[in-house]
Amino acid sequence: xxxxxxxxxxxxxxxxxxxxxxxxxxxxxxxxxxxxxxxxxxxxxxxxxxxxxxxxxxxxxxxxxxxxxxxxxxxxxxxxxxxxxxxxxxxxxxxxxxxxxxxxxxxxxxxxxxxxxxxxxxxxxxxxxxxxxxxxxxxxxxxxxxxxxxxxxxxxxxxxxxxxxxxxxxxxxxxxxxxxxxxxxxxxxxxxxxxxxxxxxxxxxxxxxxxxxxxxxxxxxxxxxxxxxxxxxxxxxxxxxxxxxxxxxxxxxxxxxxxxxxxxxxxxxxxxxxxxxxxxxxxxxxxxxxxxxxxxxxxxxxxxxxxxxxxxxxxxxxxxxxxxxxxxxxxxxxxxxxxxxxxxxxxxxxxxxxxxxxxxxxxxxxxxxxxxxxxxxxxxxxxxxxxxxxxxxxxxxxxxxxxxxxxxxxxxxxxxxxxxxxxxxxxxxxxxxxxxxxxxxxxxxxxxxxxxxxxxxxxxxxxxxxxxxxxxxxxxxxxxxxxxxxxxxxxxxxxxxxxxxxxxxxxxxxxxxxxxxxxxxxxxxxxxxxxxxxxxxxxxxxxxxxxxxxxxxxxxxxxxxxxxxxxxxxxxxxxxxxxxxxxxxxxxxxxxxxxxxxxxxxxxxxxxxxxxxxxxxxxxxxxxxxxxxxxxxxxxxxxxxxxxxxxxxxxxxxxxxxxxxxxxxxxxxxxxxxxxxxxxxxxxxxxxxxxxx
Ligand SMILES: Cc1cc2nc3c(=O)[nH]c(=O)nc-3n(C[C@H](O)[C@H](O)[C@H](O)COP(=O)(O)OP(=O)(O)OC[C@H]3O[C@@H](n4cnc5c(N)ncnc54)[C@H](O)[C@@H]3O)c2cc1C
Numbered sequence: 001x002x003x004x005x006x007x008x009x010x011x012x013x014x015x016x017x018x019x020x021x022x023x024x025x026x027x028x029x030x031x032x033x034x035x036x037x038x039x040x041x042x043x044x045x046x047x048x049x050x051x052x053x054x055x056x057x058x059x060x061x062x063x064x065x066x067x068x069x070x071x072x073x074x075x076x077x078x079x080x081x082x083x084x085x086x087x088x089x090x091x092x093x094x095x096x097x098x099x100x101x102x103x104x105x106x107x108x109x110x111x112x113x114x115x116x117x118x119x120x121x122x123x124x125x126x127x128x129x130x131x132x133x134x135x136x137x138x139x140x141x142x143x144x145x146x147x148x149x150x151x152x153x154x155x156x157x158x159x160x161x162x163x164x165x166x167x168x169x170x171x172x173x174x175x176x177x178x179x180x181x182x183x184x185x186x187x188x189x190x191x192x193x194x195x196x197x198x199x200x201x202x203x204x205x206x207x208x209x210x211x212x213x214x215x216x217x218x219x220x221x222x223x224x225x226x227x228x229x230x231x232x233x234x235x236x237x238x239x240x241x242x243x244x245x246x247x248x249x250x251x252x253x254x255x256x257x258x259x260x261x262x263x264x265x266x267x268x269x270x271x272x273x274x275x276x277x278x279x280x281x282x283x284x285x286x287x288x289x290x291x292x293x294x295x296x297x298x299x300x301x302x303x304x305x306x307x308x309x310x311x312x313x314x315x316x317x318x319x320x321x322x323x324x325x326x327x328x329x330x331x332x333x334x335x336x337x338x339x340x341x342x343x344x345x346x347x348x349x350x351x352x353x354x355x356x357x358x359x360x361x362x363x364x365x366x367x368x369x370x371x372x373x374x375x376x377x378x379x380x381x382x383x384x385x386x387x388x389x390x391x392x393x394x395x396x397x398x399x400x401x402x403x404x405x406x407x408x409x410x411x412x413x414x415x416x417x418x419x420x421x422x423x424x425x426x427x428x429x430x431x432x433x434x435x436x437x438x439x440x441x442x443x444x445x446x447x448x449x450x451x452x453x454x455x456x457x458x459x460x461x462x463x464x465x466x467x468x469x470x471x472x473x474x475x476x477x478x479x480x481x482x483x484x485x486x487x488x489x490x491x492x493x494x495x496x497x498x499x500x501x502x503x504x505x506x507x508x509x510x511x512x513x514x515x516x517x518x519x520x521x522x523x524x525x526x527x528x529x530x531x532x533x534x535x536x537x538x539x540x541x542x543x544x545x546x547x548x549x550x551x552x553x554x555x556x557x558x559x560x561x562x563x564x565x566x567x568x569x570x571x572x573x574x575x576x577x578x579x580x581x582x583x584x585x586x587x588x589x590x591x592x593x594x595x596x597x598x599x600x601x602x603x604x605x606x607x608x609x610x611x612x613x614x615x616x617x618x619x620x621x622x623x624x625x626x627x628x629x630x631x632x633x634x635x636x637x638x639x640x641x642x643x644x645x646x647x648x649x650x651x652x653x654x655x656x657x658x659x660x661x662x663x664x665x666x667x668x669x670x671x672x673x674x675x676x677x678x679x680x681x682x683x684x685x686x687x688x689x690x691x692x693x
Contacts, residue, residue: 003032006334007089007101009079009271010109011037011065013320014302016389017327018107019072025335033072034101036091040064040076043132045320046384047397049172049356051135053179054143054409056400058136063389082106082275084298105297105334108272108284109327112303112318115267119167120495121242121426126262129172138261142180143413145259149198150191162199163257165247167239168264169205171213171355174222176261177203178358181231183409190411201231202255204247206238211363214353218363221372222355229359241428248428266318272304280306288345290330299334301326310345321350354380419504427451427492436463436489440479443506446471449496450630453643454489463489464543467643470630478524480506493659522649541680542639542673550638550673551655551666558583558664561590561622565601568593568621579652581664582621588662589654592629593621600624633658634665641668 116122149161246256268282283306352366454463582591
């Protein structure tokens with residue numbers, strides 16, 4: 001008889017236990033087991049903090065699945081979709097082609113994902129802490145910060161390099177904060193330019209005690225011990241934003257630091273998100289035996305599932321302990337089902353909790369007993385050594401730990417060159433992206449928001465806003481191309497998201513891509529109040545001219561986001577000036593529309609395949625335009641407005657009431673500004689002639 005095929009999606013605690021148990025119960029002739037995991041190894045999460053803190057090597061906490069699971073077909077592929085009605089999975093075979101595979105039973109054990117999107121700026125500036133790559137990247141970064149602190153001449157910069165922030169004081173936050181503290185403080189003796197006392201590790205937690213998972217006395221013990229070790233713990237405090245400088249707290253204060261680790265925020269895996277089955281808070285609801293509610297051949301276990309524990313009738317905790325037991329008991333239930341025997345509900349009495357807090361100390365709750373300090377730390381190491389999946393890993397970890405007791409932690413790191421990389425960055429209104437006089441490191445493109453360009457005439461004078469840049473605009477090119485410090489500062493005017501390329505990467509692209517080079521040369525020519533510097537009379541006149549005096553009234557016809565493409569084109573045809581504004585529901589400026597946009601619209605339609613173009617006459621104008629137009633506010637200076645026009649090679653700009661209230665109040669036109677300048681120059685000359693006469 002043909003063996004049945006069981007497909008397991010995932011390769012974590014739950015999936016591995018399921019595969020091991022099933023293989024031990026059913027022969028290969030009875031059952032083919034295929035396990036699909038994104039990586040070819042299983043990550044032992046409780047040791048991730050040790051990897052980040054360099055007390056063990058990464059390979060000790062990652063066990064290759066095929067060596068751990070003989071008799072199981074291990075595939076390193078991401079499953080894209082599970083088609084439950086036709087009992088098939090869809091996966092990318094590595095060539096970009098989607099393959100389908102039939103199953104008799106499927107087990108979904110794909111865990112949860114980290115989600116830094118819950119706090120603005122975290123995705124751009126913080127390290128997540130979930131997969132092995134997160135831990136190894138963090139370790140590299142920490143050592144790089146120490147190297148940079150050693151080299152930093154500026155004490156403020158050195159303080160930033162030596163300040164480490166961990167958000168969330170659950171198990172993983174406490175463990176990683178303890179490990180960072182241990183690694184950095186114990187390594188200061190190898191550096192000459194900073195001391196133990198210069199290191200700052202801050203743990204930010206939203207509740208009034210850390211480690212809410214354990215008894216309050218243990219949480220309190222952990223807090224005191226960590227504070228004694230030099231970690232500063234901020235309770236009842238939430239991070240509300242992260243930037244390149246550090247994190248902003250809900251009390252308005254800023255904690256600076258160039259390392260932020262975010263251990264809060266989980267998201268449902270996209271695979272589960274797209275699955276049409278009953279869910280609760282994103283997790284798949286199962287029957288007590290762990291088959292998905294309403295399904296006959298689909299099971300869900302581990303962090304992605306919501307399984308009620310019949311021991312206490314509560315939903316199982318999303319921990320490795322529960323995931324392993326679910327994997328084992330679900331496999332036994334599948335065997336029972338295949339043999340026609342009744343299945344059993346999931347039942348498990350949690351064994352306890354263990355958390356290492358650094359400095360050879362831990363807290364533990366085991367079999368109803370509470371232990372803390374060195375004994376708990378010894379227990380912690382013993383339990384996790386025993387729980388590692390293979391003997392080879394146990395020996396590796398034991399050797400690493402023994403090494404760590406005898407020798408200093410390894411400070412070697414791969415010096416990946418940031419000049420070759422692409423980054424994302426997030427800034428709050430008022431944050432500086434670059435400062436005049438700083439060396440140029442990045443070429444930046446604005447993905448969202450607006451920035452102001454500021455320039456100070458000399459080091460003693462106040463910088464003045466000389467132009468505004470918006471979505472799709474770029475900056476940093478002049479200093480990089482000229483290999484000189486920035487001649488202007490850039491400050492976020494709204495929330496800003498940037499895509500940044502390191503200097504070397506920028507030079508390579510600028511050197512090889514001719515159209516890009518041409519755009520850059522044009523920008524360098526137009527940009528930076530330099531042009532006005534060279535015509536000092538006009539510059540000083542523009543600085544004095546009130547913007548309101550240059551305003552043209554709004555046109556009679558204003559477009560709306562929902563205006564159809566044909567109506568918008570008709571309005572443009574009837575407009576005297578050929579410049580129209582588009583408003584949103586709250587009558588705020590949403591976009592602009594002029595004759596240049598028509599070419600872009602045609603180009604955009606041309607790239608849509610003919611069968612998907614639909615009825616063009618029914619399409620909305622907003623589908624074809626880039627939003628976030630550049631504008632100036634009534635309280636901006638005429639000099640800034642004129643420079644912004646030059647920067648954007650534009651002959652007109654919309655003017656809004658204020659930055660906080662972007663309701664359009666009029667237009668600014670290049671010819672009107674120039675006409676006014678000529679008028680003012682004439683008036684000045686007449687005055688001079690009168691004085692001379
Ligand atoms: C830093 C940290 C420390 C922790 N410490 C502890 C601890 O001390 N004790 C404890 O009990 N628990 C701990 N946990 C929690 C524990 O790790 C999780 O509860 C456990 O890993 C859940 O197991 P799982 O099998 O459901 O998912 P995971 O172990 O997350 O495994 C899911 C696997 O599925 C793979 N996958 C996802 N989507 C797909 C797809 N579409 N195709 C193919 N593969 C896919 C992933 O790559 C991953 O390998 C910790 C977690 C973290 C992050």
